[in-house]
Amino acid sequence: xxxxxxxxxxxxxxxxxxxxxxxxxxxxxxxxxxxxxxxxxxxxxxxxxxxxxxxxxxxxxxxxxxxxxxxxxxxxxxxxxxxxxxxxxxxxxxxxxxxxxxxxxxxxxxxxxxxxxxxxxxxxxxxxxxxxxxxxxxxxxxxxxxxxxxxxxxxxxxxxxxxxxxxxxxxxxxxxx
Amino acid sequence: xxxxxxxxxxxxxxxxxxxxxxxxxxxxxxxxxxxxxxxxxxxxxxxxxxxxxxxxxxxxxxxxxxxxxxxxxxxxxxxxxxxxxxxxxxxxxxxxxxxxxxxxxxxxxxxxxxxxxxxxxxxxxxxxxxxxxxxxxxxxxxxxxxxxxxxxxxxxxxxxxxxxxxxxxxxxxxxxx
Numbered sequence: 001x002x003x004x005x006x007x008x009x010x011x012x013x014x015x016x017x018x019x020x021x022x023x024x025x026x027x028x029x030x031x032x033x034x035x036x037x038x039x040x041x042x043x044x045x046x047x048x049x050x051x052x053x054x055x056x057x058x059x060x061x062x063x064x065x066x067x068x069x070x071x072x073x074x075x076x077x078x079x080x081x082x083x084x085x086x087x088x089x090x091x092x093x094x095x096x097x098x099x100x101x102x103x104x105x106x107x108x109x110x111x112x113x114x115x116x117x118x119x120x121x122x123x124x125x126x127x128x129x130x131x132x133x134x135x136x137x138x139x140x141x142x143x144x145x146x147x148x149x150x151x152x153x154x155x156x157x158x159x160x161x162x163x164x165x166x167x168x169x170x171x172x173x174x175x176x177x
Numbered sequence: 178x179x180x181x182x183x184x185x186x187x188x189x190x191x192x193x194x195x196x197x198x199x200x201x202x203x204x205x206x207x208x209x210x211x212x213x214x215x216x217x218x219x220x221x222x223x224x225x226x227x228x229x230x231x232x233x234x235x236x237x238x239x240x241x242x243x244x245x246x247x248x249x250x251x252x253x254x255x256x257x258x259x260x261x262x263x264x265x266x267x268x269x270x271x272x273x274x275x276x277x278x279x280x281x282x283x284x285x286x287x288x289x290x291x292x293x294x295x296x297x298x299x300x301x302x303x304x305x306x307x308x309x310x311x312x313x314x315x316x317x318x319x320x321x322x323x324x325x326x327x328x329x330x331x332x333x334x335x336x337x338x339x340x341x342x343x344x345x346x347x348x349x350x351x352x353x354x
Contacts (some may be wrong), residue, residue: 017194017349039352051349072287087287100349107352110249110264133312164343172228172277174351 010116013058014066015103015176017051018075020167024049024096027162042153047094048076049165050134053103054118054126061071062177063126067133069175078167092144095134097154098161099127124157188291190235191243192280192353194228195252197344201226201273203332204339219330223254224271226342227311228282231295231303239354240303244310246352254345272311274331276304287351301334306332 021044029040049051050070054063074085076093088095101123105112118126131154136142155161198221206217227247231240251262253270265272276298282289295303308331315321315329332338 066214069284073284073289074287102348102350105350107246107250110251112250112350160346162345163347166341168339169337171279173279173282173289
């Protein structure tokens with residue numbers, strides 16, 4: 001049974017955890033006192049956070065499908081009707097993209113293993129593509145593109161994701177395939 | 178292919194998303210001005226947040242197995258050695274438990290469906306059991322139980338989980354079976 005499960009999971013190629021937020025802040029440059037490097041942050045207001053993870057065999061076509069899915073998903077609450085949910089670009093709201101390879105881990109005993117995660121180089125390419133496509137589809141979106149104060153920002157691939165957020169309910173959803 | 182996947186997923190009975198935090202705060206009583214009800218919050222310091230979701234066919238035995246797994250998982254960083262990870266009770270740190278049924282959703286088109294989620298009554302029982310067992314195993318733990326300033330707090334089942342957090346890296350991991 002558990003072996004069958006791990007085979008199932010190995011077929012997942014992409015994962016995105018979607019969190020709603022009122023605000024979120026992420027460190028994108030870690031400080032290094034010896035090298036005189038100051039920390040840098042990105043910040044968003046009301047919007048969504050995408051925690052993204054790519055597994056082995058993920059392709060650019062999968063990234064495109066994933067971006068369309070997370071941008072199209074009806075998960076965000078319009079101000080005028082909290083009983084309803086609509087896509088983030090229709091709200092329209094900010095987007096923070098965070099690489100989170102740990103989401104690909106599978107626990108074995110007490111330790112997580114990451115055997116099914118993509119390698120770092122391809123992971124970086126796919127992550128960059130994810131960001132590029134989010135920005136492209138947002139720019140092409142009739143509602144989102146009309147609001148010049150909105151933003152899409154992202155974390156730095158491969159570093160610690162020092163992160164804080166305030167929510168009116170994170171309303172966490174996982175999209176994976 | 179996609180049908181096979183949805184069958185696979187329907188066999189998952191419990192899910193817990195584990196997030197590391199420096200602090201976290203959760204509303205446990207929603208305000209109601211008409212009824213003169215003030216909001217109430219719980220708060221933790223350095224520790225973990227467990228977002229918990231139960232699916233159909235989940236049993237109390239599954240809850241026990243899940244609690245042992247999330248408490249035993251080596252995911253928290255000791256102060257004296259950030260390269261290492263050990264279980265939260267060995268840190269020892271605080272625990273915030275949040276019911277998050279939305280984690281059981283599966284996207285269909287643009288909309289999430291929750292067909293595989295447990296029903297509300299059984300979900301409440303299993304959630305209560307999860308909290309009870311976390312507290313029990315923490316009290317029995319040789320390191321955690323010696324620190325009287327530590328706490329395990331939880332969200333209110335069935336309400337909106339108004340939540341904020343600060344992290345030194347959320348280090349998100351999903352345990353599900």
